[in-house]
Amino acid sequence: MEIVILAVVIAVVVFGALGGLVVGSRRKKRLPPQAPPATPDITAPPAEPHVGDEAETPRDEARRTIEEVDLPLVETEPSAPVVEEFVRAPEIEVPEPTAGRLVRLRARLSRSQNALGKGLLTLLSREHLDEDTWEEVEDTLLTADVGVQPTQELVERLRERVKVLGTRTPGELRGLLREELLTLLVPDFDRTVNTESGLDTPGIVMVVGVNGTGKTTTTGKLARVLVADGKNVVLGAADTFRAAAADQLQTWGERVGARTVRGPEGGDPASIAFDAVKEGIQEGADVVLIDTAGRLHTKTGLMDELGKVKRVVEKHAPLDEVLLVLDATTGQNGLVQARVFAEVVDITGIVLTKLDGTAKGGIVIAVQRELGVPVKLVGLGEGADDLAPFDPEAFVDALLGD
Numbered sequence: 001m002e003i004v005i006l007a008v009v010i011a012v013v014v015f016g017a018l019g020g021l022v023v024g025s026r027r028k029k030r031l032p033p034q035a036p037p038a039t040p041d042i043t044a045p046p047a048e049p050h051v052g053d054e055a056e057t058p059r060d061e062a063r064r065t066i067e068e069v070d071l072p073l074v075e076t077e078p079s080a081p082v083v084e085e086f087v088r089a090p091e092i093e094v095p096e097p098t099a100g101r102l103v104r105l106r107a108r109l110s111r112s113q114n115a116l117g118k119g120l121l122t123l124l125s126r127e128h129l130d131e132d133t134w135e136e137v138e139d140t141l142l143t144a145d146v147g148v149q150p151t152q153e154l155v156e157r158l159r160e161r162v163k164v165l166g167t168r169t170p171g172e173l174r175g176l177l178r179e180e181l182l183t184l185l186v187p188d189f190d191r192t193v194n195t196e197s198g199l200d201t202p203g204i205v206m207v208v209g210v211n212g213t214g215k216t217t218t219t220g221k222l223a224r225v226l227v228a229d230g231k232n233v234v235l236g237a238a239d240t241f242r243a244a245a246a247d248q249l250q251t252w253g254e255r256v257g258a259r260t261v262r263g264p265e266g267g268d269p270a271s272i273a274f275d276a277v278k279e280g281i282q283e284g285a286d287v288v289l290i291d292t293a294g295r296l297h298t299k300t301g302l303m304d305e306l307g308k309v310k311r312v313v314e315k316h317a318p319l320d321e322v323l324l325v326l327d328a329t330t331g332q333n334g335l336v337q338a339r340v341f342a343e344v345v346d347i348t349g350i351v352l353t354k355l356d357g358t359a360k361g362g363i364v365i366a367v368q369r370e371l372g373v374p375v376k377l378v379g380l381g382e383g384a385d386d387l388a389p390f391d392p393e394a395f396v397d398a399l400l401g402d
């Protein structure tokens with residue numbers, strides 16, 4: 001009897017439960033189809049530009065004018081003159097503000113540089129820091145073009161400091177590495193680009209470096225920065241070796257309304273530089289930027305040419321800044337070039353271009369060490385505003401990631 005009652009109870013419970021399930025599932029089925037979430041998935045990483053994106057859409061791609069666009073055929077009024085006026089108006093671009101540029105471009109920097117920081121952090125977090133590991137640390141630094149002397153110094157400092165660390169948490173290691181890398185970058189260098197003369201003449205900046213390093217591009221980008229800061233800029237196209245060089249500079253200038261002083265192809269670079277400064281003075285310009293040729297055929301040839309440009313310009317006023325442009329992707333070769341140029345002219349600042357395309361950011365450390373001159377600007381792409389003031393802290397943070 002008890003068994004029967006128990007069976008009945010069990011049956012009721014089981015059926016009830018099943019019924020509930022069925023009802024539950026029916027209820028579920030009857031629910032209206034789920035609407036898509038109202039807000040997009042915010043955990044998705046933001047879309048970022050990739051290295052080389054700019055390369056796909058050339059900066060100098062011909063702009064389509066209104067005339068080239070198929071206009072809808074309107075048979076009635078001849079409104080053509082109005083359109084023409086539009087086309088003729090020069091299109092002056094408004095450059096991006098310079099503040100915070102390195103932070104904005106940081107993603108681009110860390111994409112190429114992360115390997116160094118991450119590699120070092122991984123090595124230092126190993127349980128046993130034996131000789132082999134330290135050698136790997138050294139190799140990582142050398143591969144990133146930090147240079148032999150700075151690498152040895154850094155490894156020595158790290159060995160000492162890691163020894164006295166009790167725990168070696170990732171946070172501690174990161175902090176330690178950050179401090180030591182920062183020391184190597186000489187954070188207290190004055191990195192101001194001197195564009196003010198202090199006299200009543202314009203500030204004079206000369207840009208030098210081997211062909212293809214990015215001199216003209218940098219001059220153009222710098223002109224934009226200065227124009228954005230409200231300065232009146234005159235450009236001097238003292239690379240007379242190729243006519244295209246002056247055209248290239250002039251195009252950059254036209255984009256922001258800066259005039260380019262140029263001469264005939266094969267003309268005397270010094271006399272163009274002289275004229276550019278003379279016209280800058282006459283116009284009451286704030287800054288004159290002089291782009292030069294970088295043929296490194298012979299050192300004496302280079303010395304003659306750059307030396308003469310400098311001497312001739314200084315008949316007007318002293319140069320306020322001589323920027324050496326180096327291509328970060330050329331590594332040790334860049335250092336050799338740096339040495340040659342430093343013998344020819346007094347370099348006051350270094351511009352390291354194409355940092356977006358190399359994992360060898362250690363060259364910043366090496367080249368400053370080599371010349372005893374600060375890296376003042378870095379190029380992080382071919383885009384018009386991809387030039388940033390060099391900021392050691394932001395740079396190290398990009399190396400080490402967050």
Ligand SMILES: Nc1nc2c(ncn2[C@@H]2O[C@H](COP(=O)(O)OP(=O)(O)O)[C@@H](O)[C@H]2O)c(=O)[nH]1
Nearest residue numbers: 211212213214215216217353354379380381382
């Ligand atoms: N990815 C990248 N390309 C750059 C950068 N700076 C310059 N370039 C490119 O390097 C090439 C040579 O530049 P150019 O200014 O003509 O060099 P110059 O011969 O020294 O005047 C051009 O294609 C530039 O667009 C940079 O920071 N990043």
Ligand SMILES: [Mg+2]
Nearest residue numbers: 215216239245
């Ligand atoms: Mg050039």
